[in-house]
Amino acid sequence: MVSSIIKYILVLLLFTTASLPSYAAFNASPPTQGAFFNGKYRNLAAEFGKTNGIDKLNQGFNSMFGYNGKQQLYYAYSENGQYKAHYIRAINPTSGDDIRSEGQSWGMTIAVMMNKQEEFDNLWRFARRYQKNSWSHSDPNKQGVYAWQLKFDSNGYVYKNDDGPAPDGELYFAFSLLNADARWGSQGEFNYYDDAIEILGVIRNKLMEDSIIRFSPYLDNLTDPSYHIPVFYNYFATRVSSNHERDFWNSAATKSRVFLKNHFTKVSGNPHWNLPTFLAQNNGEPIIDYLFNGQANPGHWYEYDAWRVAMNVATDAHLYGAESWHKDTINSLLGFLDYDKNASSDKCYKQLYSYGSAETQQCAGTGQKATNAVATLASTDSSIATDFFNDFWSESQPTGDWRYYNGCLYMLAMLHVTGNFKLY
Missing domain, CATH: 1.50.10.10 (Glycosyltransferase)
Structure with a gap:
């Protein structure tokens, strides 16, 4: 009798296990060959065990x-x-x-x-x-x-x-x-x-100066780090018809990666704490203080434009291939935000930072969480990546007065994390 019960339990466990959906675990070793070359687009939602990725993507589009x-x-x-x-x-x-x-x-x-x-x-x-x-x-x-x-x-x-x-x-x-x-x-x-x-x-x-994207055609040696998406330039190179144009865009991609690497080297540690800035010189040096009339934010703020830099770095790693600098950049950036989240009394990281100190007590919102979820495409820390992804996944699609920027970033992130931001 006991033997029969044990056999029944074993069969039941085997059946239950076989019936459970299987998911690939989060890949903490971002591929060195990007989807640009092999067509293998990561589905982060599936890696984190989410079964409703496409439904959320479609619902998001229909709502927007x-x-x-x-x-x-x-x-x-x-x-x-x-x-x-x-x-x-x-x-x-x-x-x-x-x-x-x-x-x-x-x-x-x-x-x-x-x-x-x-x-x-x-x-x-x-x-x-x-x-x-x-x-x-x-x-x-x-x-x-x-x-x-x-x-x-x-x-x-x-x-x-x-x-x-x-x-x-x-x-x-x-x-x-x-x-x-x-x-x-x-x-x-x-x-x-x-x-x-x-x-x-x-x-x-x-709109370029020495093959580097400009912040404005009226200001020399000034760029916005969030405008740097090197893999876009490589993609452009595959679509132009002349060798001269192809060489230009591939060179622009190389210079953009050099800029990003230089920028994150210059903002590492105290006082910037690995956070990209709103404006920078073409060599990656952060711009400090106001430069022109009407400038909304000082150049040294990690603010709304700067949220997108992490997304752009991870996009480059995912589509073109992860190098050590992609992974180090994302690990350091998310690492600081994770530290600040755990160290602060309200248990959140903030929307604005200046020299590593919060410029606002307002916690990160949907758009910022969206870009950081995309950033996990280049993360090698499973624990931190899981937290940042779930922070985004639990967010509702933005409504109300501030839904424009947050809502656009939400939808772009949904494309990225479900494997639907592609190069055709």
């Missing part, structure tokens, strides 16, 4: 691009009662809503990765018509670039509030268009490929 009024960022634009296009609305309760090249290009990137051509075309139609500057603009630096900020007049019509460029917008525009060409071809309403090549020319000729 739907008409729910809570998480929605995708809006139709009409003039005189006639529909024209769609835009990504930057909800801003303090200064009034606006439209940014950053958000428009992110929206296009999300749409192409989700294989949503209609939404992609609606956004691109708006960007071409309302954000792009004329080639006959009186300022040569602004010819052919995309105005970084549009606002709404009293009649609800858009106008260029600042027609200067924010070069990360151009980078994502070109990146999304080349992927659109690869996925859908360029025989429809738009020639995605030709439009992308035109933007690459603008980036090269107006």
